[in-house]
Amino acid sequence: MTTTIQQQITADGGQRHMHEVHKIAHAGAVDADGHILEPPDLWEEYLEDRYKDRALRIEIEPERGLEVLMIDNQRSKLARPGMVSTLGAMGAADLPDIMFNPDRTYAGEIPFGAMDPHQRIELLDAEGLDIAVLLPTMGLLWEAELEDAELSQAYTRAYNRWICEFCRDHSDRLVPVAHISLTDPVAAAAELRRSVADGARGCFVAPFTHSTRPLGHADHDPVFQAAQDLGVPFAIHPTFEPQWTKGTRMGTWEHVRELRLTASMTASDGVRHQFVSLFDYGVFDRFPELKVLVLESGGGWLGYCLDRIDAVFGHTYTGTRVPLAMKPSEYFMRQVWISCDPDERSIPSLAQRYGYDRFIWASDFPHADHTPEYVLDLDELVDMFPAERRRAFIGDNARRVFDL
Numbered sequence: 001m002t003t004t005i006q007q008q009i010t011a012d013g014g015q016r017h018m019h020e021v022h023k024i025a026h027a028g029a030v031d032a033d034g035h036i037l038e039p040p041d042l043w044e045e046y047l048e049d050r051y052k053d054r055a056l057r058i059e060i061e062p063e064r065g066l067e068v069l070m071i072d073n074q075r076s077k078l079a080r081p082g083m084v085s086t087l088g089a090m091g092a093a094d095l096p097d098i099m100f101n102p103d104r105t106y107a108g109e110i111p112f113g114a115m116d117p118h119q120r121i122e123l124l125d126a127e128g129l130d131i132a133v134l135l136p137t138m139g140l141l142w143e144a145e146l147e148d149a150e151l152s153q154a155y156t157r158a159y160n161r162w163i164c165e166f167c168r169d170h171s172d173r174l175v176p177v178a179h180i181s182l183t184d185p186v187a188a189a190a191e192l193r194r195s196v197a198d199g200a201r202g203c204f205v206a207p208f209t210h211s212t213r214p215l216g217h218a219d220h221d222p223v224f225q226a227a228q229d230l231g232v233p234f235a236i237h238p239t240f241e242p243q244w245t246k247g248t249r250m251g252t253w254e255h256v257r258e259l260r261l262t263a264s265m266t267a268s269d270g271v272r273h274q275f276v277s278l279f280d281y282g283v284f285d286r287f288p289e290l291k292v293l294v295l296e297s298g299g300g301w302l303g304y305c306l307d308r309i310d311a312v313f314g315h316t317y318t319g320t321r322v323p324l325a326m327k328p329s330e331y332f333m334r335q336v337w338i339s340c341d342p343d344e345r346s347i348p349s350l351a352q353r354y355g356y357d358r359f360i361w362a363s364d365f366p367h368a369d370h371t372p373e374y375v376l377d378l379d380e381l382v383d384m385f386p387a388e389r390r391r392a393f394i395g396d397n398a399r400r401v402f403d404l
Helices: 042-046 049-054 095-100 117-127 149-170 185-198 218-230 260-266 269-280 302-315 328-335 347-354 374-383 387-402
Strands: 029-035 057-060 067-071 129-135 174-176 203-205 234-236 292-294 336-340 359-361
Touching (some): 302 347, 347 359, 359 387
Parallel strands (some): 336 359
C-alpha cells in the first residue's frame, strides 16, 4: 500500500482529508518528536504589541509571486523563495512544483493534522499512536538569522504561548515543548519557567549560539538550572544555522548544491557537537538531575561517539583535562535520552549496550526530509528488540523523560 502525505482539498469548501496512513502493530506508542505547522499569522497575533511590526511572517515576493519568510522585516537568506510551501511535504514527489509554483502556498499545502489539534488527534487514532510530542516548523528557521536577543526572546514567547494553547484541550495526548533561545540565558530560563507553568513539558534549543559559546559553557547554567529544578527535559534539536557554522570544506554553492546525501548526513552535526560539549564543560556533574534529550539527529552514531570520548577520557593525557568524575558513557546512561529514526537498524544493539531505557523514536511528521513510511519501519524496528523491551522503546521511555 502506497502512503502519501499530500493533503487533498475538496472543491466544496477546502476541507482537508486525512492522507493514507498505516496503523502501528504495537500498543502504547509515543512519537517523541512530531511537528506542527504554525499559522502564518502566529507571531503577528501572539507577539507583545511593541514587537508586532517586526513579526515573523510570510509575504509574496514581487519577482515570481513566490512566498518568502520575513524575519524582523528582512527577507530570509536561508529560506529561499517558495521554500515555506514545502514545509509539510512529507512523501511528496513533486517538491520542485510545490516550491516554484506560486499557486501552491504554505497555507494551501498544509497536510491533515499539522495545524489543527483535533485533526492531529484523529491522525494519532488512525495510526494507533497514544501521544505526540510537538515541536515547531517555521520556528526552526528564524533563529539563525536573528541576532537581536530581545526580539529573539519575544519570538519564543509568542510561539510558546501558542503551542501551549494548541495542546491545552488534548493535554493527555499532545505534548508541547517550549522553544528557548540562548541569546539571553537569564531571560531564557525565565521563559522556560513561564512556559512550563503554562503547560510545556520540556524545552529545546538550537545547536548553535550567536555568541559562539559552546552549549556546555557556564553562561548557559541558568537554563540548565531551571530545567533541573522543573524536572523537564532539555533537548537539542536541529535548526537552520548561520552560514559560518558550515565552514568552506566543500567550497562554493556550485558544489554544495550537489551534496544531497552528504547534507542529509551532516545536517545534525551541530547537535552532536553541542551534545559532546556538555561533557567538556562538566555539565552533568554540576547538574546531576538534568535530563538531556538529543532529538532528530539519528542514534546510530552514538556507539562510536561514546567509545571515542570514553577512551580519550580514560586513557590519554587529554582526558585528564576534562572535568568529569565518571566516563561519559556513564553520564549518558544516567541522564540522557536519544531519539532515533524508525529506519535505523543499529538501535537494538546500541540499546543493549547503553541501556534499553535510553532510546526513543520519532516520526518528524510532516517534514519532507524523513520518510512517510515511518509506521511500517517502526514496526520492523520494534520487532528487532527483545519482547520484554519493546514497550519501553515504543513509548514508556518517552513517558518517563517527559513525565507523562
